[in-house]
Amino acid sequence: MRLAPLLAVLLLAACSPGKPPSYSSAGIAVADPFSRPAPAEGTGAGFFSVTNNNTGPDVLVAVESPVAAKVQIHETSTANGMMRMAELKDGVPFKAGQTVVFQPGGKHVMFIGLTRPLKAGDRIPATLVFRNAGRAPIELVVRGGGMPGMTGHDH
Ligand SMILES: [Cu+2]
Numbered sequence: 001m002r003l004a005p006l007l008a009v010l011l012l013a014a015c016s017p018g019k020p021p022s023y024s025s026a027g028i029a030v031a032d033p034f035s036r037p038a039p040a041e042g043t044g045a046g047f048f049s050v051t052n053n054n055t056g057p058d059v060l061v062a063v064e065s066p067v068a069a070k071v072q073i074h075e076t077s078t079a080n081g082m083m084r085m086a087e088l089k090d091g092v093p094f095k096a097g098q099t100v101v102f103q104p105g106g107k108h109v110m111f112i113g114l115t116r117p118l119k120a121g122d123r124i125p126a127t128l129v130f131r132n133a134g135r136a137p138i139e140l141v142v143r144g145g146g147m148p149g150m151t152g153h154d155h
């Protein structure tokens with residue numbers, strides 16, 4: 001019977017103030033959503049890991065946020081020593097039960113034309129829009145320094 005230790009761990013996690021937030025709605029779980037500081041009218045990025053806990057496949061078709069004029073789903077890749085970003089116009093497919101990690105150097109959300117500065121400690125509202133599961137609202141915590149490797153990229 002492993003239930004008691006598991007409960008203790010869950011309670012501990014829930015009470016720990018430093019724990020990164022996680023969200024779950026419509027069968028979609030989002031862990032540790034975060035962003036980096038960025039100036040108003042600049043470009044910000046969002047990272048998290050997303051799990052499709054539903055029984056069928058799904059597609060993350062869009063991300064919405066009031067903090068930017070435009071929000072796109074991007075993927076960074078390196079070819080011949082050059083780093084480039086491309087918009088994933090068809091979204092990000094998920095199998096049932098699959099977790100996809102959005103992280104620096106890989107898939108990320110791009111906040112283009114920030115309507116306000118993103119400062120460390122801020123929480124940015126955003127909504128992940130899935131083809132089947134629908135809308136999953138989250139908040140990204142702004143933390144850390146600037147975004148090395150993100151400057152100089154033309155959007
Ligand atoms: Cu990008």
